[in-house]
Amino acid sequence: MIGASTAFRVPRRHASARRFLPNLLVPIDLRDGEPTGPSLFALCESRRVAHVAGATVYAIVMSDREIDGAVLARLGRAGADRVLLCEGAGLAAPALDATHGPALQAAVERVAPLLVLFPAGGAGITLGPSLAARIGAAFAGAADLEATDAVGPLADGVGRVIVRRWRGARAAYRRLDPVEIERPVVAILAAGVAAQQVGSEEIDVDVIACAPPKGNTTSEISSEPDDDERIPLARVLVAVDPALGPEAVARIAAAAPAGVAVVDRARSAAAIAASAPEIVIAIGDVEWVAMGTPHGRLGAILFGDDALPPRAVDVVWRVPAAAAGAELWSQIGEALAAFAAKGAS
Amino acid sequence: MNIVVCFRAPSPGPEVDALAGADALALAQALALGAGEHQTTALLGGTSMEAGSLRLALAAGVDRAMRVAADDMAATDFHTIGQLLAIALRRIGAELVLTGMRSDDEGLGAAPAAIARHLGANYVAGVEEIAIASPGTVDVVARGGGRKRRLRVKLPAVLTIATGPATPAQRPPRAGAAPAIEVIPLSDPEATVVRRRTELLGRLEPASRGVETVTSAAALVAALDRP
Numbered sequence: 001m002i003g004a005s006t007a008f009r010v011p012r013r014h015a016s017a018r019r020f021l022p023n024l025l026v027p028i029d030l031r032d033g034e035p036t037g038p039s040l041f042a043l044c045e046s047r048r049v050a051h052v053a054g055a056t057v058y059a060i061v062m063s064d065r066e067i068d069g070a071v072l073a074r075l076g077r078a079g080a081d082r083v084l085l086c087e088g089a090g091l092a093a094p095a096l097d098a099t100h101g102p103a104l105q106a107a108v109e110r111v112a113p114l115l116v117l118f119p120a121g122g123a124g125i126t127l128g129p130s131l132a133a134r135i136g137a138a139f140a141g142a143a144d145l146e147a148t149d150a151v152g153p154l155a156d157g158v159g160r161v162i163v164r165r166w167r168g169a170r171a172a173y174r175r176l177d178p179v180e181i182e183r184p185v186v187a188i189l190a191a192g193v194a195a196q197q198v199g200s201e202e203i204d205v206d207v208i209a210c211a212p213p214k215g216n217t218t219s220e221i222s223s224e225p226d227d228d229e230r231i232p233l234a235r236v237l238v239a240v241d242p243a244l245g246p247e248a249v250a251r252i253a254a255a256a257p258a259g260v261a262v263v264d265r266a267r268s269a270a271a272i273a274a275s276a277p278e279i280v281i282a283i284g285d286v287e288w289v290a291m292g293t294p295h296g297r298l299g300a301i302l303f304g305d306d307a308l309p310p311r312a313v314d315v316v317w318r319v320p321a322a323a324a325g326a327e328l329w330s331q332i333g334e335a336l337a338a339f340a341a342k343g344a345s
Numbered sequence: 346m347n348i349v350v351c352f353r354a355p356s357p358g359p360e361v362d363a364l365a366g367a368d369a370l371a372l373a374q375a376l377a378l379g380a381g382e383h384q385t386t387a388l389l390g391g392t393s394m395e396a397g398s399l400r401l402a403l404a405a406g407v408d409r410a411m412r413v414a415a416d417d418m419a420a421t422d423f424h425t426i427g428q429l430l431a432i433a434l435r436r437i438g439a440e441l442v443l444t445g446m447r448s449d450d451e452g453l454g455a456a457p458a459a460i461a462r463h464l465g466a467n468y469v470a471g472v473e474e475i476a477i478a479s480p481g482t483v484d485v486v487a488r489g490g491g492r493k494r495r496l497r498v499k500l501p502a503v504l505t506i507a508t509g510p511a512t513p514a515q516r517p518p519r520a521g522a523a524p525a526i527e528v529i530p531l532s533d534p535e536a537t538v539v540r541r542r543t544e545l546l547g548r549l550e551p552a553s554r555g556v557e558t559v560t561s562a563a564a565l566v567a568a569l570d571r572p
Contacts, residue, residue, distance in 0.1 A: 129455040227493075273507050279570065314556065317565045
């Protein structure tokens with residue numbers, strides 16, 4: 001164990017430059033002890049921009065035990081320079097602000113971040129907003145990264161990392177530059193495909209011993225597997241208008257490859273709300289598709305004269321209303337197989 | 346129990362009197378917790394021109410509607426919104442605060458966490474079901490980490506709502522006229538809010554992307570997966 005820091009402390013606004021050290025922190029989402037695909041992608045993306053910004057990439061792992069060596073190697077290969085292990089009772093459970101928030105706070109106090117980048121489908125929705133509120137950071141609910149070597153207040157040769165997120169109905173996006181706003185940025189990245197290996201397996205681990213929060217105020221009564229677990233992790237989300245019937249979802253899903261989630265837009269509303277896919281395809285209804293990131297792409301399959309909201313989608317395929325049926329669903333499902341070539345995960 | 350539903354100030358546009366989708370879910374969950382035994386209040390920070398959602402909430406059956414008088418809340422960052430609404434919530438004596446998961450315009454979902462921080466309340470995101478467990482606790486259902494979990498949460502708590510209730514509440518028609526919208530002025534000396542952090546929203550840039558039309562499912566997938 002190296003040190004122990006669990007005390008809650010809110011950094012002062014406009015504190016020292018230490019807060020703006022170019023550290024990129026990526027909280028890792030483990031399922032059955034293995035990092036999720038979006039977690040590896042978030043590390044890979046962080047590694048990509050870290051090269052430009054001269055930054056260090058830290059993977060934050062919360063657990064009740066030591067991390068398996070093979071997992072450490074995967075995190076290293078995906079792009080992490082170091083691992084911060086927040087170790088404490090109960091931290092292997094799914095994240096809650098009451099139980100995991102203080103541990104994340106301890107990690108952020110140990111390594112002052114420029115960016116905290118949550119992977120899609122992970123603890124970002126639970127822990128991201130509250131972390132941003134505690135440290136006075138900006139927040140982006142679904143974002144992507146842009147690296148630039150534009151001249152700025154940093155030293156020569158040190159690039160900038162900018163977080164981009166959509167505003168409203170995709171008429172505009174916002175660019176958050178942590179150097180410009182003089183605060184860290186907390187963001188949830190879209191799901192994506194990690195490169196096979198961008199970093200080294202040799203990786204150091206710092207352990208932060210985390211005591212359970214005093215007077216825990218949120219406790220688990222019961223738990224069951226989430227049938228919609230794959231939806232927030234999917235790189236490609238195909239959302240079907242419930243008016244088209246369950247057969248549409250079943251037939252399209254039957255042919256969809258791994259990493260492509262085909263869902264009933266109404267039945268899986270909660271899981272969709274927690275997702276950040278790179279690619280979204282709306283079938284039959286596009287009113288809801290103001291999601292994704294500026295880097296991502298939205299497609300729509302519309303029937304008859306269905307209206308297309310301005311700027312709502314990037315690619316549209318119009319089919320006759322009478323075409324809705326088994327043959328079309330199979331055709332769409334087969335087309336989705338092309339996503340497998342890019343290793344949607 | 347004192348239940349408060351917080352609404353987001355609407356974006357400028359023709360439908361300022363509409364209830365945003367996320368706010369409607371939160372309102373439906375609040376109303377489903379039962380009339381009579383709980384007091385339900387709708388709260389909005391904004392101008393009188395933006396109070397359409399409060400009128401809709403009164404019509405739907407909330408007991409009170411309150412507006413924190415403030416200009417340009419739609420362009421205010423979540424830290425300030427959280428600080429502002431927490432002042433009002435403390436005055437109301439809110440025990441259970443429900444909000445939409447993400448606003449329709451900025452889609453951040455961060456203001457509820459800021460409210461919780463300023464209130465010193467518990468914060469749970471993505472709630473799908475709520476039940477009153479005891480006067481000081483609620484049971485909620487939320488997903489995360491591949492699990493669907495039932496949690497017991499001590500009050501005060503701020504919950505963001507992911508879906509509406511399984512059975513929408515049907516409140517009896519209100520006897521007499523709906524109460525007036527109460528106003529909490531920002532000029533109140535207790536309400537000292539630092540409103541200078543809108544830069545945290547970031548720099549706005551127009552997105553100039555056209556729509557590509559294709560003629561097959563395969564072409565659609567190919568166009569979307571193009572680097």
